[in-house]
Amino acid sequence: MERRSSLVRNSGPVPVVYFDGGDLPYIKLYPIADIHYDAETFDWNIFHKYLTILKEDEHAYTIILGDLLDAPQFLTSEPSSRMAINKAIEELLEHFAPVAHKIILVCSGNHDQRFLKKAGIDPIRLFAYSLGDIPYTDHQAIVHFGIGRNPKEKNRHRPFSYTCVATHGWGGGRTKGGRALKLSYYLNIWEGIDFFLMGHLHSYMEFPEGRFRYNPTNKTVSIVAPRLIMASSLLGYAKYASRKTLNPEAKVLCEIHLSGKEKRVKISSEVVS
Secondary structure, eight states: OOOOOOEEOOSSSOEEEEEEEOOOOOEEOOOOOOOOOTHHHHHHHHHHHHEEEHOOOOTEEEEEOSSSOOOGOTTOOOOOSSSHHHHHHHHHHHHHGGGGGEEEEEEOTTTTTTHHHHHOHHHHHHHHHTOOOEEESSSSSEEEEEOOOOTTSTTTTTOOEEEEEEEOOOOOOSSSHHHHHHHGGGGGGGGSSSSSOOOOOOOEEEEEEOEEEEEEEETEEEEEEEEEEEOOOOOOOOHHHHHHHHOOOOEEEEEEEESSSSSSSEEEEOOOO
Protein backbone atom coordinates (compact mmCIF):
# COMPACT_ATOMS: atom_id res chain seq x y z
CA MET A 1 0.00 0.00 0.00
CA GLU A 2 1.19 3.52 -0.76
CA ARG A 3 2.28 5.69 2.16
CA ARG A 4 0.35 8.95 2.52
CA SER A 5 2.72 10.74 4.90
CA SER A 6 6.00 12.32 3.89
CA LEU A 7 8.58 14.61 5.42
CA VAL A 8 8.53 18.19 4.16
CA ARG A 9 12.03 19.36 3.24
CA ASN A 10 13.53 22.61 4.56
CA SER A 11 10.65 23.16 7.01
CA GLY A 12 12.69 25.02 9.63
CA PRO A 13 13.75 24.06 13.16
CA VAL A 14 10.90 21.57 13.69
CA PRO A 15 10.18 18.71 11.24
CA VAL A 16 6.94 18.93 9.26
CA VAL A 17 5.12 15.83 8.03
CA TYR A 18 2.37 16.17 5.43
CA PHE A 19 -0.45 13.62 5.24
CA ASP A 20 -2.13 13.54 1.83
CA GLY A 21 -5.73 12.49 2.38
CA GLY A 22 -7.42 14.66 -0.22
CA ASP A 23 -9.37 11.71 -1.61
CA LEU A 24 -10.62 10.56 1.81
CA PRO A 25 -14.00 11.49 3.36
CA TYR A 26 -12.41 11.29 6.84
CA ILE A 27 -9.68 9.59 8.82
CA LYS A 28 -9.59 8.14 12.32
CA LEU A 29 -6.31 8.73 14.09
CA TYR A 30 -5.26 6.47 16.97
CA PRO A 31 -2.21 7.78 18.86
CA ILE A 32 -0.15 4.95 20.38
CA ALA A 33 2.21 5.86 23.21
CA ASP A 34 4.54 4.10 25.61
CA ILE A 35 4.34 0.55 24.31
CA HIS A 36 7.30 -0.71 26.41
CA TYR A 37 7.15 -3.94 24.44
CA ASP A 38 9.94 -5.73 26.34
CA ALA A 39 8.60 -4.80 29.80
CA GLU A 40 7.28 -7.46 32.16
CA THR A 41 3.93 -5.67 32.45
CA PHE A 42 3.42 -5.01 28.72
CA ASP A 43 -0.32 -5.24 27.93
CA TRP A 44 -0.86 -7.45 24.88
CA ASN A 45 -4.66 -6.99 24.82
CA ILE A 46 -4.72 -3.28 24.03
CA PHE A 47 -1.72 -3.65 21.67
CA HIS A 48 -3.61 -6.33 19.73
CA LYS A 49 -6.72 -4.12 19.66
CA TYR A 50 -4.77 -1.26 18.06
CA LEU A 51 -3.25 -3.59 15.45
CA THR A 52 -6.66 -5.07 14.63
CA ILE A 53 -8.21 -1.62 14.11
CA LEU A 54 -5.35 -0.55 11.84
CA LYS A 55 -5.64 -3.76 9.78
CA GLU A 56 -9.42 -3.83 9.44
CA ASP A 57 -10.41 -0.15 9.15
CA GLU A 58 -9.25 1.46 5.91
CA HIS A 59 -9.65 4.94 7.43
CA ALA A 60 -7.59 4.17 10.59
CA TYR A 61 -4.09 5.63 10.99
CA THR A 62 -1.67 6.08 13.87
CA ILE A 63 1.13 8.24 15.22
CA ILE A 64 3.53 6.37 17.51
CA LEU A 65 4.52 8.64 20.38
CA GLY A 66 7.66 6.93 21.64
CA ASP A 67 8.94 4.44 24.19
CA LEU A 68 8.42 1.42 21.99
CA LEU A 69 11.03 -0.24 24.20
CA ASP A 70 11.49 -0.28 27.96
CA ALA A 71 15.27 -0.93 28.01
CA PRO A 72 15.52 -1.70 31.76
CA GLN A 73 19.04 -3.11 31.37
CA PHE A 74 20.34 0.46 31.38
CA LEU A 75 18.94 1.01 34.89
CA THR A 76 20.40 -0.79 37.88
CA SER A 77 17.16 -0.32 39.81
CA GLU A 78 14.98 -2.17 37.27
CA PRO A 79 17.07 -4.86 35.55
CA SER A 80 14.35 -7.32 34.51
CA SER A 81 12.46 -7.60 31.22
CA ARG A 82 10.37 -10.25 29.50
CA MET A 83 12.66 -10.63 26.46
CA ALA A 84 15.94 -9.58 24.89
CA ILE A 85 16.00 -6.28 22.99
CA ASN A 86 16.83 -7.92 19.64
CA LYS A 87 13.80 -10.18 19.93
CA ALA A 88 11.59 -7.27 20.99
CA ILE A 89 12.58 -5.24 17.92
CA GLU A 90 12.10 -8.24 15.62
CA GLU A 91 8.60 -8.84 16.98
CA LEU A 92 7.65 -5.16 16.79
CA LEU A 93 8.68 -5.13 13.12
CA GLU A 94 6.62 -8.27 12.47
CA HIS A 95 3.54 -6.82 14.18
CA PHE A 96 3.68 -3.43 12.46
CA ALA A 97 4.79 -4.59 8.98
CA PRO A 98 1.22 -5.30 7.72
CA VAL A 99 0.10 -1.79 8.76
CA ALA A 100 3.32 0.14 8.10
CA HIS A 101 1.55 2.35 5.53
CA LYS A 102 -0.87 3.39 8.30
CA ILE A 103 1.91 4.85 10.48
CA ILE A 104 2.10 8.60 9.83
CA LEU A 105 4.98 9.40 12.18
CA VAL A 106 7.23 7.68 14.72
CA CYS A 107 8.55 9.64 17.71
CA SER A 108 11.40 8.46 19.88
CA GLY A 109 10.91 8.44 23.66
CA ASN A 110 13.19 8.82 26.65
CA HIS A 111 13.46 5.04 27.13
CA ASP A 112 14.36 4.63 23.46
CA GLN A 113 17.01 7.35 23.80
CA ARG A 114 18.86 5.26 26.39
CA PHE A 115 20.35 3.26 23.52
CA LEU A 116 21.70 6.40 21.88
CA LYS A 117 23.23 7.62 25.14
CA LYS A 118 24.75 4.29 26.15
CA ALA A 119 25.58 2.61 22.83
CA GLY A 120 25.40 5.30 20.14
CA ILE A 121 22.59 3.57 18.23
CA ASP A 122 18.99 4.63 17.70
CA PRO A 123 16.87 1.46 17.28
CA ILE A 124 13.65 3.44 16.79
CA ARG A 125 15.08 5.34 13.84
CA LEU A 126 16.07 1.96 12.39
CA PHE A 127 12.58 0.63 13.16
CA ALA A 128 10.99 3.49 11.19
CA TYR A 129 13.44 3.07 8.31
CA SER A 130 12.96 -0.71 8.15
CA LEU A 131 9.19 -0.30 7.78
CA GLY A 132 9.55 1.83 4.65
CA ASP A 133 11.26 5.02 5.78
CA ILE A 134 8.40 6.25 7.95
CA PRO A 135 8.83 9.92 8.99
CA TYR A 136 10.69 9.99 12.30
CA THR A 137 11.58 12.54 14.98
CA ASP A 138 13.61 12.34 18.16
CA HIS A 139 11.97 15.50 19.56
CA GLN A 140 8.73 17.04 18.19
CA ALA A 141 7.11 17.40 14.79
CA ILE A 142 4.22 19.16 13.11
CA VAL A 143 1.81 16.88 11.27
CA HIS A 144 -0.23 18.68 8.61
CA PHE A 145 -3.27 16.71 7.45
CA GLY A 146 -5.01 17.46 4.17
CA ILE A 147 -8.40 15.68 4.25
CA GLY A 148 -11.22 15.71 1.67
CA ARG A 149 -12.12 18.75 -0.44
CA ASN A 150 -13.19 22.18 0.79
CA PRO A 151 -16.00 23.53 -1.47
CA LYS A 152 -15.64 27.01 0.04
CA GLU A 153 -12.12 27.43 -1.32
CA LYS A 154 -11.61 29.12 -4.69
CA ASN A 155 -9.51 26.11 -5.60
CA ARG A 156 -12.05 23.38 -4.94
CA HIS A 157 -9.35 20.74 -5.03
CA ARG A 158 -7.83 22.16 -1.84
CA PRO A 159 -8.44 19.86 1.15
CA PHE A 160 -9.45 20.77 4.68
CA SER A 161 -6.28 21.39 6.70
CA TYR A 162 -5.64 20.14 10.21
CA THR A 163 -2.40 20.62 12.13
CA CYS A 164 -1.10 18.91 15.22
CA VAL A 165 2.13 18.83 17.19
CA ALA A 166 3.30 15.35 18.20
CA THR A 167 6.02 14.58 20.73
CA HIS A 168 6.83 11.94 23.31
CA GLY A 169 6.87 14.45 26.16
CA TRP A 170 9.17 15.03 29.09
CA GLY A 171 9.33 15.59 32.85
CA GLY A 172 7.17 14.30 35.67
CA GLY A 173 3.62 14.86 36.80
CA ARG A 174 2.39 12.83 39.73
CA THR A 175 -1.01 14.53 40.02
CA LYS A 176 -3.70 15.09 37.40
CA GLY A 177 -3.30 18.82 37.85
CA GLY A 178 0.43 18.60 37.24
CA ARG A 179 -0.14 16.63 34.06
CA ALA A 180 -2.75 19.09 32.84
CA LEU A 181 -0.28 21.95 33.39
CA LYS A 182 2.29 19.99 31.41
CA LEU A 183 -0.13 19.73 28.48
CA SER A 184 -1.13 23.38 28.70
CA TYR A 185 2.50 24.46 28.65
CA TYR A 186 2.92 23.51 25.01
CA LEU A 187 0.42 26.16 23.92
CA ASN A 188 2.92 28.73 25.20
CA ILE A 189 5.21 27.85 22.31
CA TRP A 190 2.77 26.91 19.54
CA GLU A 191 0.08 28.87 17.70
CA GLY A 192 -2.31 27.81 14.97
CA ILE A 193 -2.57 24.11 15.83
CA ASP A 194 -5.80 22.11 16.04
CA PHE A 195 -4.61 19.51 18.54
CA PHE A 196 -1.54 18.44 20.47
CA LEU A 197 -0.38 14.88 21.16
CA MET A 198 2.02 13.57 23.80
CA GLY A 199 2.62 10.44 25.87
CA HIS A 200 5.31 9.84 28.49
CA LEU A 201 3.23 10.20 31.66
CA HIS A 202 1.18 7.01 31.02
CA SER A 203 -2.09 8.74 31.90
CA TYR A 204 -4.94 9.53 29.49
CA MET A 205 -6.15 13.10 29.45
CA GLU A 206 -7.94 15.27 26.90
CA PHE A 207 -9.33 18.79 27.11
CA PRO A 208 -9.69 21.94 25.00
CA GLU A 209 -7.78 25.08 25.89
CA GLY A 210 -9.55 28.30 24.87
CA ARG A 211 -7.68 31.22 23.31
CA PHE A 212 -8.73 34.53 21.78
CA ARG A 213 -7.75 35.05 18.15
CA TYR A 214 -7.85 38.46 16.49
CA ASN A 215 -8.46 38.67 12.75
CA PRO A 216 -6.94 41.94 11.43
CA THR A 217 -8.60 41.48 8.02
CA ASN A 218 -12.19 41.82 9.27
CA LYS A 219 -11.30 43.29 12.69
CA THR A 220 -13.05 40.60 14.74
CA VAL A 221 -12.18 38.54 17.79
CA SER A 222 -13.02 34.84 17.95
CA ILE A 223 -12.38 32.02 20.39
CA VAL A 224 -10.33 29.04 19.27
CA ALA A 225 -9.85 25.91 21.36
CA PRO A 226 -7.02 23.55 20.38
CA ARG A 227 -7.43 20.08 21.88
CA LEU A 228 -4.73 18.79 24.19
CA ILE A 229 -4.33 15.01 24.32
CA MET A 230 -2.13 12.85 26.53
CA ALA A 231 -2.22 9.22 25.41
CA SER A 232 -2.22 6.38 27.92
CA SER A 233 0.45 3.70 27.94
CA LEU A 234 0.42 -0.01 27.14
CA LEU A 235 2.20 -0.77 30.39
CA GLY A 236 0.60 -2.44 33.38
CA TYR A 237 1.22 -1.58 37.01
CA ALA A 238 5.00 -1.80 37.23
CA LYS A 239 7.24 -2.25 40.27
CA TYR A 240 8.51 1.33 40.16
CA ALA A 241 4.89 2.58 40.30
CA SER A 242 4.17 0.40 43.31
CA ARG A 243 7.33 1.55 45.10
CA LYS A 244 6.29 5.18 44.59
CA THR A 245 2.64 4.37 45.48
CA LEU A 246 1.43 5.81 42.20
CA ASN A 247 -2.17 5.35 41.07
CA PRO A 248 -2.82 2.58 38.55
CA GLU A 249 -3.66 4.13 35.19
CA ALA A 250 -6.59 3.12 32.97
CA LYS A 251 -5.80 1.82 29.49
CA VAL A 252 -7.66 4.18 27.18
CA LEU A 253 -8.02 3.86 23.42
CA CYS A 254 -8.32 7.34 21.91
CA GLU A 255 -9.86 8.02 18.49
CA ILE A 256 -9.47 11.38 16.73
CA HIS A 257 -11.91 11.82 13.85
CA LEU A 258 -10.86 14.35 11.19
CA SER A 259 -13.62 15.12 8.71
CA GLY A 260 -13.11 15.71 4.99
CA LYS A 261 -16.60 17.21 4.58
CA GLU A 262 -16.17 20.11 7.02
CA LYS A 263 -13.47 21.42 9.38
CA ARG A 264 -14.32 19.30 12.42
CA VAL A 265 -12.26 17.44 15.03
CA LYS A 266 -14.15 14.86 17.08
CA ILE A 267 -12.40 12.97 19.89
CA SER A 268 -13.77 9.87 21.59
CA SER A 269 -12.24 7.43 24.03
CA GLU A 270 -12.80 3.90 25.31
CA VAL A 271 -11.46 2.24 28.43
CA VAL A 272 -9.95 -1.14 27.50
CA SER A 273 -9.81 -3.82 30.18
